Amino acid sequence: MNQPNLTILPNGLTVASWALPGVETAAVALSADTGSRFESARLNGLAHLFEHMVFKGTARRSARAIAEEMEDVGAQLNAWTSRDATMFHARLLARDLPLGVDLIADLVTSARFDADDIIREKEVVLQELGEARDTPDDIVFDQLQEAAYPNQGLGRSVLGDETSLAAITRDDLLAWQADHYAPQRLTLVAAGKLDHDTLCRLAEAAFPGPATDAVAPNGDAAQFAPSNRHDKRRIEQAQLTAAWAAPGHHDSAQDAALLFALAAGGGMSSRLFQQVREERGLAYTVSAALQPYADGGLLSVHAATDPAQAAAARALVEQVLHETAAGLEQAELNRARAQALAGLLMALEAPQGVADFMARSLLVHRRIVPPAEIVARIEAVTVDEARAAGAAMLAHTPARAEIGRHKPA
Numbered sequence: 001m002n003q004p005n006l007t008i009l010p011n012g013l014t015v016a017s018w019a020l021p022g023v024e025t026a027a028v029a030l031s032a033d034t035g036s037r038f039e040s041a042r043l044n045g046l047a048h049l050f051e052h053m054v055f056k057g058t059a060r061r062s063a064r065a066i067a068e069e070m071e072d073v074g075a076q077l078n079a080w081t082s083r084d085a086t087m088f089h090a091r092l093l094a095r096d097l098p099l100g101v102d103l104i105a106d107l108v109t110s111a112r113f114d115a116d117d118i119i120r121e122k123e124v125v126l127q128e129l130g131e132a133r134d135t136p137d138d139i140v141f142d143q144l145q146e147a148a149y150p151n152q153g154l155g156r157s158v159l160g161d162e163t164s165l166a167a168i169t170r171d172d173l174l175a176w177q178a179d180h181y182a183p184q185r186l187t188l189v190a191a192g193k194l195d196h197d198t199l200c201r202l203a204e205a206a207f208p209g210p211a212t213d214a215v216a217p218n219g220d221a222a223q224f225a226p227s228n229r230h231d232k233r234r235i236e237q238a239q240l241t242a243a244w245a246a247p248g249h250h251d252s253a254q255d256a257a258l259l260f261a262l263a264a265g266g267g268m269s270s271r272l273f274q275q276v277r278e279e280r281g282l283a284y285t286v287s288a289a290l291q292p293y294a295d296g297g298l299l300s301v302h303a304a305t306d307p308a309q310a311a312a313a314r315a316l317v318e319q320v321l322h323e324t325a326a327g328l329e330q331a332e333l334n335r336a337r338a339q340a341l342a343g344l345l346m347a348l349e350a351p352q353g354v355a356d357f358m359a360r361s362l363l364v365h366r367r368i369v370p371p372a373e374i375v376a377r378i379e380a381v382t383v384d385e386a387r388a389a390g391a392a393m394l395a396h397t398p399a400r401a402e403i404g405r406h407k408p409a
Helices: 046-056 063-072 094-110 115-133 136-148 162-167 170-180 196-206 254-265 271-279 307-327 330-347 351-365 371-380 383-394
Strands: 005-008 014-019 025-032 076-081 086-093 186-192 228-231 238-246 285-293 296-305 399-403
Touching: 005 196, 014 196, 014 351, 025 094, 025 351, 046 063, 046 076, 046 086, 046 094, 046 115, 046 170, 063 076, 063 094, 076 094, 086 094, 086 351, 094 186, 094 196, 115 136, 115 162, 115 170, 136 228, 136 238, 136 296, 136 399, 186 196, 186 351, 238 285, 238 307, 238 383, 254 271, 254 285, 254 296, 254 307, 254 330, 254 371, 254 383, 271 285, 271 296, 271 307, 285 307, 296 307, 307 383, 330 351, 330 371, 330 383
Parallel strands: 014 186, 228 399
Antiparallel strands: 005 014, 025 086, 025 186, 076 086, 238 296, 238 399, 285 296
């Protein structure tokens, strides 16, 4: 595989590319170093609404033209918003890369934010919010974030709520664009059949002008403050979640924590799956995961069980976690390591995966971390380090969010 290229344009825009041999397509993505954790409580949902609104039309394209221009060439265009990042991405034939760069830039720099479109799109987001609320195994994770980070940006929903969405105005959208989409906060990445110098020329044309004096917004610092949330709606399967403070992106223990989470609940061979589902039949779904942020993270567990068995399932899940921290075996660590490495390296065999990898790496580390460096770190984690990471995370009181009519923890 070729090596990536990185250029910072005079206006501060970061441009990165990775040419891949043997492909006829390209993936291009624009990542913004912003997300819902940077919002005020009053305007919760603004980052996500901005992502929606840019697709409603620009100074040069209607909403229909945006869709037709991409589909005329067989391309795929989409976007997503998280708590700490926003991404606009396209997958297309290599010859159509200029269109992809131009269209994505047009979206984030020239959106119209028409008043009638804002009204309609707020209704669309409310439908999305309603769908999430009607999906217990989805909304329970928002409730867990709130339980882990109460009254903080990281604890609020990406979607916002009825009150905060109603408060958002066109001026708020324009201010968000000016502050959060300045060139120095953006990274344009592309992977596949491409030339780096050509990509830079396309970026210069699509993002003209000098650097702005916009001040980089700061979200409030993550402060894990565990609490409990219990939604008592009547459902067939009780949704049980818990979360412990975990290492963040820049913590040297993150790799060990990741492998602990995979060994504990990352697949069908994990301890949680085998003991909670296969041996005891207490849950259909059971898993563990690590979610790192720049300034902290969460180790979370989730189980869906009969409400009558909620107490037994909850107790067994936590028992298994502690047993894993105390007695993780080498074979389990090796299996978790294989999962982590396979997930990384398989993703790097496709343009979209490579583009996503570069974007994440630049957002988190401000450099393209060589995959070999990540592989070496994961390979170096020992059983004792994984056990210690698990024990450190489990040493404190967890946050909890549960849905269902059962006895809470």
